Amino acid sequence: MRSIQPVSNIDVGLAVPGSKSITQRALVAAALAGGESLLLGVLDSEDTNYLRSALRALGVRIDCSDPEAWRVQGCGGRLRAPDAPIYLGNNGTATRLLTSVAALAGGPVRITGDARMAERPIAPLMEALRGWGVAIASERGNGCPPLTIHGQGIQGGSTTLATGKSSQYLSSLLLVAPYAQETAEIAVAGRLYSRPYVDMTLAVMQAFGVQAGPVPGQSRFVVPRGGYRARQYQIEGDASSASYFLAAAAICGGRVRVMNLPSPSLQGDAGFVELLARMGCRVEQDRGGMQVTGASCLHGIEADMGDMPDVAPTLAVVAAFAEGMTSITNVSHLRVKECDRLSAMTHELRRLGVAVEEREDAMHIQGRGGLGLHGGRIQTYRDHRIAMSMALAGLRIPGVAIEGEDCVAKSFPDFWERFRMLEGQG
Ligand SMILES: O=C(O)C1=C[C@@H](OP(=O)(O)O)[C@@H](O)[C@H](O)C1
Ligand SMILES: C=C(OP(=O)(O)O)C(=O)O
Numbered sequence: 511m512r513s514i515q516p517v518s519n520i521d522v523g524l525a526v527p528g529s530k531s532i533t534q535r536a537l538v539a540a541a542l543a544g545g546e547s548l549l550l551g552v553l554d555s556e557d558t559n560y561l562r563s564a565l566r567a568l569g570v571r572i573d574c575s576d577p578e579a580w581r582v583q584g585c586g587g588r589l590r591a592p593d594a595p596i597y598l599g600n601n602g603t604a605t606r607l608l609t610s611v612a613a614l615a616g617g618p619v620r621i622t623g624d625a626r627m628a629e630r631p632i633a634p635l636m637e638a639l640r641g642w643g644v645a646i647a648s649e650r651g652n653g654c655p656p657l658t659i660h661g662q663g664i665q666g667g668s669t670t671l672a673t674g675k676s677s678q679y680l681s682s683l684l685l686v687a688p689y690a691q692e693t694a695e696i697a698v699a700g701r702l703y704s705r706p707y708v709d710m711t712l713a714v715m716q717a718f719g720v721q722a723g724p725v726p727g728q729s730r731f732v733v734p735r736g737g738y739r740a741r742q743y744q745i746e747g748d749a750s751s752a753s754y755f756l757a758a759a760a761i762c763g764g765r766v767r768v769m770n771l772p773s774p775s776l777q778g779d780a781g782f783v784e785l786l787a788r789m790g791c792r793v794e795q796d797r798g799g800m801q802v803t804g805a806s807c808l809h810g811i812e813a814d815m816g817d818m819p820d821v822a823p824t825l826a827v828v829a830a831f832a833e834g835m836t837s838i839t840n841v842s843h844l845r846v847k848e849c850d851r852l853s854a855m856t857h858e859l860r861r862l863g864v865a866v867e868e869r870e871d872a873m874h875i876q877g878r879g880g881l882g883l884h885g886g887r888i889q890t891y892r893d894h895r896i897a898m899s900m901a902l903a904g905l906r907i908p909g910v911a912i913e914g915e916d917c918v919a920k921s922f923p924d925f926w927e928r929f930r931m932l933e934g935q936g
Contacts, residue, residue: 511887512915512926514904515933520764522931524755526747528553528578529777530921534561534603535711536743538611538685539718541570543584545740547718550579551770552745556919560597561604567592568615584740587689591617591661598623598655600848600892600920602630605655606678609635610686613644615661622656626892629654630846634672635679641669642690666690666735670697675843677704680731681711687733688720698729703843706778706817713776717743747771749779750820751922754898756783756802757824758932760791761831762905763804772797782821785813789832808832810877816840819847822873823899826855830864831906832877842871848920849891858900861886862907885909894920901929 533553538561540547552558554577562572562580569590571583589611596612596619598604605623609632612619623630633653636646643665649656664686671679680698687694702708715722719739724731747770759766771780773795783800787793790805810832815822822841829836844851856868863883865876885908890897894917904910918925 511911511913512901513911514901516908517905517933518762520758520762520766520932522755523767523769524928524931525770526751526755526768527555527922528745529748530555530557530750531603531707531710532714532745532776533558534607535681535685535714536745537561537565537582538607539714539738540582540584540740540743541565542587542611542689543718543738543740544586545584547582547584547740548579548742549582550742550744552578552580553748553921554578555921555923556599557601557604557921560599560601561608564596564598564604564608567594567596568611584738587614587737589615589661591615591619595620595622595656598627600624600627602627602676602847603678606632606635606676606682607685609646609657609659610639610682612659613639613661613664614686614689617661619659619661620656621659626848627655631674632657634674635682638669638671638679638683638696642666642694664690666692666694668695668697670699673698673700673702675703675846677702677707680708684708684711684715684722684731684733687722688736688738690735693735694733696731698731703816704778704819710776717741746775746777748921749775749777749782752800753779753782753821753824754902755932756786756800757828757902758905759802759804760786760789760808760828761804761902765801765803767799767801769799771800773800778817779821781818782824785811785825786828789828807879810834810836810875812837812839814840819843820895823851823855823895824902826859826873826875827899827902829875829877830859830862830883830903831880833879834877836875836877837872839872841873848893849896851893851895854891854893854896858888858896861888862903862910880906883907887911887913890914890917892917894918894922898922898925905932
């Protein structure tokens, strides 16, 4: 258990670990490319280690003797079937991305994960891969992992993605599409959640030499045949990880600078600072980083967070210290993350006395400037984002403690060491 110390008026500058999403995309592109890539500023965490081990099992050599600069010997799109199942814990991104990558292995690949991953859907991606001639089955027949992919290459041509609740399906199809036997087309049916992650995928693909994109005016993506070019690639700081520190300035007053989160950024979650600005904070952002200065009074806002799901818990905690109602809408996909985050955040904020209403796809938080709140032992449901966001409440409310705090290792292994920089202030 980790007890949090309240502070006020902070003044902190820091760099955050590399982006989890960009690291994983760059690893896949570099693994499939021909030749050696050097990935700089990578995130070295539980999730990226799962993906790294999986790519090694598929025959890719990755040298991590420098933890922040990984050297990847690309296989030119030719992977081997692994000797054992690939275990990916609760890494949704890697599970979705590797499901398509596994189709390029010359033999069966079994992908497994932890108990929660076995509840996180993947059926729309399976169906779209079948449209490209890939034989794939979900072991329990429920459209969730464990899965077996009978890797024999990807035929390509047209397929349809019935989108479902994750953009990771589309990112997965896009990333392997250059290695299909025919030009690949993906028609997207239905609403696409978390769209900025798709743009990030396209940007990483472009950086590795593949120009893919949506057909203007249509919900269809075309990816030319070819392959990735190995290169040296610099990864930005993680915008979701940065949100906890930037939000601390909003909650406690004072200012926080994150040096390695540039504006513009490839990450949709970099838009979190715009929400803080709407609540009254001062935001400065440029290529050199982002800075948030807290306001004497925060006010509630309406925020459609369909495109920024991972920072919705952070905003929910800030909302508890604002005056008035904050509505976080369009977030039903939060229910299929590491835990059901809508339900978890509702429970844990209520534990501290915050008035929260939970809806199927939204949360409404009635802030009273933090008045009347009290301490409590926060349950984290093995979810890093519940731990890191709820810790922020303890910077204002005495007596907040976080149970199961080690879950931060998924995306931010030294979160607590950096968090101590905040607690040491004021
Ligand atoms: O593609 C990615 O890197 C991610 C996409 C998002 O998931 P969904 O598209 O499932 O919302 C996000 O929540 C996840 O943490 C990372
Ligand atoms: C949802 C997340 O990750 P993933 O889907 O990759 O498990 C996250 O990091 O908040």
